[in-house]
Amino acid sequence: MRFTRRHALGALAALPLISRPAWAQQNAFPTRPVRLLVGFAPGGLTDIAARALADRMGKTLKQNVVVENRPGGQAIIATVAVARAEPDGYTLGFAGTNGMILNPLLYNNLPYQPSDFKQLGSMGKSPMLLIVHPDLGVKNVQEFIALAKKKPGDITSAHAGRGVINHLALLHFQSKTGTQFQDVPYKGSGPALPDLMAGTVQSTFDFPTSALPNIKSGKLQVLAVTADKRLSSLPDVPTMKEAGVDGFELYTRMMISGPAAMPADVVKTLENAVREGTRDPSLVQQFADQGVAVEFTSSADLDKVIADESAMWAQVIKANGVPKTDLKA
Secondary structure (H helix, E strand, C coil): CCCCHHHHHHHHHHCCCCCHHHHHCCCCCCCCCEEEEECCCCCCHHHHHHHHHHHHHHHHHCCCEEEEECCCHHHHHHHHHHHCCCCCCCEEEECHHHHHHHHHHHECCCCCCHHHEEEEEEEEEEECEEEECHHHCCCCHHHHHHHHHHCCCCCEEEECCCCCHHHHHHHHHHHHHCCCCEEEECCCHHHHHHHHHHCCCCEEEECHHHHHHHHHCCCCEEEEECCCCCECCECCCCECCCCCCCCCCCEEEEEEEEECCCCHHHHHHHHHHHHHHHCCHHHHHHHHCCCCEEEEECHHHHHHHHHHHHHHHHHHHHHCCCCCECCCC
């Protein structure tokens, strides 16, 4: 089904509304569970990271932080729901790079703008892995490139939808290597990986968090990592540069945000909960083992991070001729 502005705006009807006087009169925050909206299906990096952080945030807030998946529309559905939610701190988003950086570069008339949000901190960042089905019969990136050039358009590559980070990684790879793949969109990494393991699709760019267990079991084969150095969890897997593809360092950020008009005391409480969550040694170790650098970035510093990474992704989008399009009414 084609995603439109009407879908995004219609999603808002599901949000419970609280009048401003009601939340303004509250003496303490939070007094009830907080919702954390995720724009992708369960099972992918964004979902896994959001659930891990939500658990730690809940301990600091002494209230449950409940993850709610709103997949579809390149994370627009979930992100616009956060932008239009009552600014009481009870509806937050785990939007990441797609919601905060890529969508504004890809669409002319988004039903939200970055200024609609107050950033509450970043959990960290993760590179991607170039993954193939073992039956494809390639042992490294150069063999993969050679096969793709021999069979242009025949090799399938899964991604989570037009403009999503692993789709842009695929386009970037094609332009860097002179290859052409048949792209197959999904509503997230969670639904794509089973099809990759089954051989329904043959390759993907995905994140270590969701793919590593199946790589370790031999169900999937990883050819390279898009980081500047090898991962401790995959020490034998080369970086893209080592594999012969230079200028291919790509990461996704994991950022938590809420409506821009949240009261300062609520923002302070939530930012502290994010900060304390990222300090949990078990969380740091859990994600380090899966290739994710857990490193807190404050609300104050995130504006520069978003600006810098927006400029980098804008270059990738321009180099690959990805048009900025209008969402249909």
